[in-house]
Amino acid sequence: MLDIQKRLTNTFYAILSLPATAMGFALSVQIAALSWILSTQYGLDIHDVGLVWAAGPLAGIIGQVIIGVISDKVWFWNGRRRPFIFIGGVLAALMLLALPNIGIIKASLGIEGILGIAILVALTLDLAINVSFNPTRSIIADVTPQGRARTKGYTWMQTVSGTFGVLAYLVGALINNYVLIYGGAVLVLLFSVIPPFFIKEPRVLGNYGDENAQQSATKNRGSSKNDKASLVEILRTIRPLWGFLIYAIYAMIVRLAGIPKIPYHIFEIFALLITVVLIAEALLKKEDRATKEENGIIGFQKVLAAHSFTWVGVQTMFIYLYAFAKDRIPGISDMELGRVVAWSFFSLNLVAAIIPVTILEPLAARLGRVKVHAASIAIMAIGYLGILFFGVSPLYIYLLMAIVGIGWAATISLPFAIMSQKVPQTRMGLYMGLFNLSVVLPQLVASLGIGELISEADDKGITFIVCAATVAFSAIAWTLVKEPADKPS
Numbered sequence: 001m002l003d004i005q006k007r008l009t010n011t012f013y014a015i016l017s018l019p020a021t022a023m024g025f026a027l028s029v030q031i032a033a034l035s036w037i038l039s040t041q042y043g044l045d046i047h048d049v050g051l052v053w054a055a056g057p058l059a060g061i062i063g064q065v066i067i068g069v070i071s072d073k074v075w076f077w078n079g080r081r082r083p084f085i086f087i088g089g090v091l092a093a094l095m096l097l098a099l100p101n102i103g104i105i106k107a108s109l110g111i112e113g114i115l116g117i118a119i120l121v122a123l124t125l126d127l128a129i130n131v132s133f134n135p136t137r138s139i140i141a142d143v144t145p146q147g148r149a150r151t152k153g154y155t156w157m158q159t160v161s162g163t164f165g166v167l168a169y170l171v172g173a174l175i176n177n178y179v180l181i182y183g184g185a186v187l188v189l190l191f192s193v194i195p196p197f198f199i200k201e202p203r204v205l206g207n208y209g210d211e212n213a214q215q216s217a218t219k220n221r222g223s224s225k226n227d228k229a230s231l232v233e234i235l236r237t238i239r240p241l242w243g244f245l246i247y248a249i250y251a252m253i254v255r256l257a258g259i260p261k262i263p264y265h266i267f268e269i270f271a272l273l274i275t276v277v278l279i280a281e282a283l284l285k286k287e288d289r290a291t292k293e294e295n296g297i298i299g300f301q302k303v304l305a306a307h308s309f310t311w312v313g314v315q316t317m318f319i320y321l322y323a324f325a326k327d328r329i330p331g332i333s334d335m336e337l338g339r340v341v342a343w344s345f346f347s348l349n350l351v352a353a354i355i356p357v358t359i360l361e362p363l364a365a366r367l368g369r370v371k372v373h374a375a376s377i378a379i380m381a382i383g384y385l386g387i388l389f390f391g392v393s394p395l396y397i398y399l400l401m402a403i404v405g406i407g408w409a410a411t412i413s414l415p416f417a418i419m420s421q422k423v424p425q426t427r428m429g430l431y432m433g434l435f436n437l438s439v440v441l442p443q444l445v446a447s448l449g450i451g452e453l454i455s456e457a458d459d460k461g462i463t464f465i466v467c468a469a470t471v472a473f474s475a476i477a478w479t480l481v482k483e484p485a486d487k488p489s
Helices: 010-041 046-073 082-109 115-142 148-174 177-193 213-220 231-237 239-257 263-284 292-328 334-367 369-390 394-411 414-420 425-456 462-478
Strands: none
Touching (some): 010 082, 010 177, 046 115, 046 292, 115 148, 148 334, 231 292, 239 425, 263 292, 292 334, 334 369, 334 414, 369 414
């Protein structure tokens, strides 16, 4: 183990953040370029763009949970998370190279339609990102003690990742998206393959700083029934997300099979009612059960419930900002539209790169992570309302996206620190994958259900009505989450 890891120096935190930065950069490239390429280069409409984006959440459901469970158990290439970071990084770099060449791939395969190839490339890219995203986040919890050091690890992750995210959108805005894509492929490869060699993973989870426990714990690995995750257990754990899951399954079957939807939005209303009831049930439970494990599950479910609605708003913004900008700024060309979107996300990520370590982490240590996060999400909702009412020019959109960036900075840093201290450390990969379901299932709702709503609406301002309403609900929900105790489990 390097001395910088033993002392948990800022240099180590920066190195520890690079694998997550690689995946975050790949995602930034996708956000900046995918909708733009599909709509301008290949002529897909809003509805089809949403369907392509739905491939990402599907990959998240498959990739993060399965890889999380596997990486908790295996040990090869001198690591638990390292092998999956390598594999996902290489595959993500290759798919980034494929992104601007969808037309060439289609022609070489002799296929007529572009939509199927676009879905295949997007699905493979997202699967690659998700193969690595879980391990890159789990490894931070593996090698840091609970408490402020854990929070510092995740805020550093967002600061480093956000800084490169800013670079991604800056390149897209000042040069073009093609340079961004090809440069991104190189960066993703380097940051996935090199940094893991400088991070020593614990052979046994849940024994941070206790080298003497490693040998005895290794002998007992796999002997506990609690180490096994069944499908029934997983479904019970993600109970607050059942409404999202039911709707996602229904919407995907309807779209892919081409069958008629149930009329009068009856199924959508049914799924919404289930979602509201189950999320309210989770949020109103008291963490006063007899065992620590039961309290941990209740606390984890509260986090799922509160976090999920944030991502309905966030994903809606990511996918449909270009449609809103095109509607609000008449006469804008395709190239100008691409730059407006890039500058908007540059503004968002500039704030998100600066404040996690400089503002959010110190405030969280002083006031509590949950309070700081809830306040940040509330500010995000205000920013969305500002875009709705005042986003009539590129400059106003950029300024208001900076306000939204406060909530974005918190969203991709503080919930990981909160969640990781409510679950067993020996099953971090599993719970990190289940936690990701509170991201990907709402993303499917945004890609399929909300995409249809925005596509049919004459005024694309409905985009930010949805964003503001869902994020405001999330801010309220977070106030019902209990601050985790900073004690070893």
